[in-house]
Amino acid sequence: MLKIVEKTKIMFAISLFIIVIGMGFLATRGLNLGIDFTGGAVLNVSMNQEFKKADVDKIIDKYAKNQYLSKTVDDGKDYEVTIKSDALTADEIATMVKEIKTQFKSSELASQDTTGASVGSELKSKAVLALIIAVICMLVYIGFRFEFKFATAAIIALLHDVLITLGVYAVFQIPVNATFIAAILTIIGYSINDTIVIFDRIRENQKKMRKASIDQITNESITETMPRSINTVATTLFTIVAVYVFVPSIRDLSLPLIIGILVGCYSSIFIASPVWVILKKRNKKATT
Template identity: 40%
Template sequence: MFQLLKNDISINFMRWSKGAFLLSALMIAAAVATVSTKWLNWGLDFTGGTLIEVGFEQPADLPQIRQSLEANGFGDAVVQNFGTATDVMVRLRPRDNMNGEELGGKIIEAIKSGTGQNVEMRRIEFVGPNVGDELAEAGGLAILVSLICILLYVSVRFEWRLAAGAVLALAHDVIITIGIFSLLQVEVDLTIVAALLTVVGYSLNDTIVVFDRIRENFRKMRKGSPAEIMNASISQTLSRTLITSGTTLFVVIALFTQGGQMIHGFAMALLIGITVGTYSSIYVASALALKLGITREHLLVPEVTKEGEEFESMP
């Protein structure tokens, strides 16, 4: 599994490329099947609903408010501070059998009975599903446009085979993350879209570091097959990849466990995306470029003939 190449220990990652492709294909197929059957659990940002602003005399206890609402049949309510510690915003899914005033009254009564405080309702609004549809479309377009821009950038910066490998690996990360969210029915809101875009940027940065070393080694190492050079390049950047991913995951795990309900989904998306992205940077992106037939000649700098040389070489 280990071989000595240019005085460096090189791990034969490409040896496991077929197994990695099979695993990735199974995960993507499972993700597509899950999304097709269970779809996504869209949050209020996408489905629309009722927004209620509530004022307290003293700083609000958000966990206590959530418990009181859940006890009164409003377990889907999203509760968060709005401005100061005494201002609270409650968001709920649409209720077909209840108008806005009736719903607001029930929410106020549930909060009063659960907290024992005097509560003032300051504003109540209804957000229609049309706004949610526009947000869903804009979020999907943002991810798609980012992948296309990445494809163009890497094609110019490196080579189209590497660009294809990078973009397919990024799509691989996003699809698997979305599939896990569909499987667990985690509520998807705008913070999840932001997390997916963050995962795309993080995974791309890791992949670019590996590709830069691959290009450098293709030009420096005159001996060795493309697979051996890729193994050496990934091995040389492996410590950087693991240290960066490890330190980032420490922070994300802290957010996931201690960050509270409001950023739980965001932290979960980062946790899954960074883990899958690290795997794809090592086993998927480079292996895909290798399968597309990349060779040393594709990455060599073309020689530029100096002006007049062609005339000097003529008989």
């Protein structure tokens, strides 16, 4: 039987250390919000010839110096540029694209997506609302299905997952777009599912192991569900990592899923269950 509860202080310290670093970067540097939130334009140019990214960047510097992000995609065959919402007008963008086509004869504008700043602001508020509603619904369900202490522990674990994921994005300044919100909601659902499996086993073992301590019941329950948790996470990660490697166009979704699923597996074992033990022991002390 694994001694998970006995390592609570160590695991909490590790998580707290990671969260503090992430929140420090979040407070000082903030998130690298994409145009879905800030507004702007994304241009995809099919180059159809060999080119140097620096040569294309020189053209864009004439129009939007320090107001854009650029990268090569599709193994360096295409060029993508993200321009801040207040940097260029539609006519200026058209002029810039025309100059790129003039210098690179085989190039053509593959796509252009524009988002207004007001739309981005509305998206941010709706994203926060979606997260709040999801957490409240889970709190109510788990509280009704199990008990309120289980629900509290689960929500703390979910908060842990979200904070660490946000911290990683803040530290490495990974762009955050609308797909990130979808990924966070998916992470929450996946993590809570893993946590509920352990909580359900704890509830069953409470009936079977009436003479055992809370620590023993929790350790036994985690030990029994550990293979299931690891196997589920491993098979899921194999798929998502494959998608991340071979389908670059949806890395905005697959990357946060990889981070969140790993963190969610960790929190369901080392955070949620020990938090429940702490709450259970406090409740016993209060009633004695």
